[in-house]
Amino acid sequence: MNCIYCRHDETKVIDSRLADSFLIRRRRECLRCGRRFTTHETVEQGSLKVIKKDGTRVPFDRERIRAGLEKACWKRPVSDDQIDSIINAVEADIHDNYDREVPSRYIGEKVFNMLRDIDQVAFVRFASVYREFKDVNDFVEELGPMLTRPKTS
Numbered sequence: 001m002n003c004i005y006c007r008h009d010e011t012k013v014i015d016s017r018l019a020d021s022f023l024i025r026r027r028r029e030c031l032r033c034g035r036r037f038t039t040h041e042t043v044e045q046g047s048l049k050v051i052k053k054d055g056t057r058v059p060f061d062r063e064r065i066r067a068g069l070e071k072a073c074w075k076r077p078v079s080d081d082q083i084d085s086i087i088n089a090v091e092a093d094i095h096d097n098y099d100r101e102v103p104s105r106y107i108g109e110k111v112f113n114m115l116r117d118i119d120q121v122a123f124v125r126f127a128s129v130y131r132e133f134k135d136v137n138d139f140v141e142e143l144g145p146m147l148t149r150p151k152t153s
Contacts, residue, residue: 003030004037048094049101057101060094062087065111072126078119086114 001011008030015027024041048060069083090110094102108130116123124143133139 001028001039003033003035005035006030006033008032047100048098050107051101051103053104060102062091065090065107068126068129069111069115069122072115072122072129073119074125076119076122078122082118086111086118089114 002009003011010031011028012031013026014029014036017025019025019040026039026041027036028039029036049057050060051057065087066083069086073083090107093110094107098106112123112126112130115126124139127133128139131138
């Protein structure tokens, strides 16, 4: 691991802990300049591929899920921890249920269902892209069940 300050290629690990099920947080110290920094390392799970709608296959990338969630949650009271929690739960579910390939539709449905319980506005934003809403009737159709449920507050 190269030092982020002086680019020296020798560092030592001072502390290492599991941040979540697929992420290791390591505190490192450079052996040349002595400065400390933190790295986040993901556990390699093999080469999981996502099967897209058009049939193409691309490597699974949790950052793509993050990007979609961040767009949907923009200016909403959804914390980074909540977004991380969704991503971690979806990734764990994928690894529990798929070995080599997972349909993008499966990933979308998992994110879709988890976001519904966290923030309804972000849910509708995500749904509008994920479900490819064409007009306002598509919004009304998706919102119908949400509007008829009794409020829980």
